[in-house]
Amino acid sequence: MVPDLISLDHIAAAADRIAGHVLHTPTVPSPGLGAHLGVPVTCKLELLQRTGSFKPRGAVHKLLGLTDAERAAGVVGVSGGNHGVALADAASTLGVAATIVMPEAAPQRSVAAARAAGAEVRLTPDMAGAFALLDELVAAGRTLVHPFDDPVVIAGQGTVGLELAADAPDVTDVLVSIGGGGLIAGVAAAVRACRPDVRVWGVETEGADAMSRALAAGAPVPTTPSSIVTTLSAPRVSELTLAHVAELVEDVIVVPDGDAVRGSLTLAEEAKVWAEPAAGCLVPAAHQVLDRVGPDARLGLVLCGGNVTATDVAGWVQRFAATPFPARVPVG
Known part of the structure; x- marks a missing residue:
């Protein structure tokens, strides 16, 4: 369909x-x-x-629509750079805990910016591994903020x-x-x-x-x-x-x-x-x-x-x- x-x-x-x-x-x-x-x-x-x-446009729109329970669980996103920084920034502004998963090839500037905004950053060897870790964190209860499939x-x-x-x-x-x-x-x-x-x-x-x-x-x-x-x-x-x-x-x-x-x-x-x-x-x-x-x-x-x-x-x-x-x- x-x-x-x-x-x-x-x-x-x-x-x-x-x-x-x-x-x-x-x-x-x-x-x-x-x-x-x-x-x-x-x-x-x-x-x-x-x-x-x-990227903040989609991230902010998603966060503003979360339920109290979804916010309390903390959000997680996967990113090659820009979505992660935007989600970290939006989450910090709105008082939501955020975890960002990035491949090791992501720009160091983006990794540092996400951490500076208060997010936990998890690095993986490649982008496929980043998406796999994302799935694990969502299964463990984090609220997904997908970079595009939403x-x-x-x-x-x-x-x-x-x-x-x-x-x-x-x-x-x-x-x-x-x-x-x-x-x-x-x-x-x-x-x-x-x-x-x-x-x-x-x-x-x-x-x-x-x-x-x-x-x-x-x-x-x-x-x-x-x-x-x-x-x-x-x-x-x-x-x-x-x-x-x-x-x-x-x-x-x-x-x-x-x-x-x-x-x-x-x-x-x-x-x-x-x-x-x-x-x-x-x-x-x-x-x-x-x-x-x-x-x-x-x-x-x-x-x-x-x-x-x-x-x-x-x-x-x-x-x-x-x-x-x-x-x-x-x-x-």
Whole structure:
């Protein structure tokens, strides 16, 4: 049975519930990216959200809906970085004990931030092990706050799309990064409900392509993430997120890690924002989208997070010999 999709009413209710707990982030035109790509570009700056990514939207929405017993049991979440930090922060603000399970490859900055917010952090050798430990802790009585396989969390993430549709009504194509698929599920549900003519495109990196594999197989399949982009490295998507992508998303584009790093450098130079490769991957994907839809497009990029250190970026630049992408069309 195909899961029910999130409705616009669910997302609007989530927006009301989390108002005052999260930011309505800026939606701004980027003249630099527009010149670079040769078409108008609008950026949704979720990297300016609390904790540096979109993740507090879903985490706060979930926590605010818990029963007293669920709160008292303490919450647990699994994360490659951003969901863990957001859940730790939201739980601290709302007075709920939190345990965060992360793979050892998670950014040390994220591990430290979750601990600084008061959460217990449990590290495992890899993401598959993190999900296995998560299941153990839930079975022991902790309250699960899943990073993507939860309609309440997806409705919270969908508020990104609700704001984007209201603040940038002229976009024709919206690009969204995919890890487990919670963000794109919510954004696509909101944007397509408000603007059925808008095309939504998903973007993954090689080695963090669980959604592409699920679409090809017609069902979620286990994967072994190998991408440097740990914040997109879900070992599988869910039936719920897959259903949203299959129904509402034009296509999912997969780009190499090196191109995601080049995209982050391009965003720094052209859009003047500090974005992690999970957002940087949208830049090479935008070139591919324009090859397919033509020069009349008006792009909306959801810049999902900015939690990356200068040391991380310097290491990746050296590893991939990365430089910013050249402009699509001559400038001037």
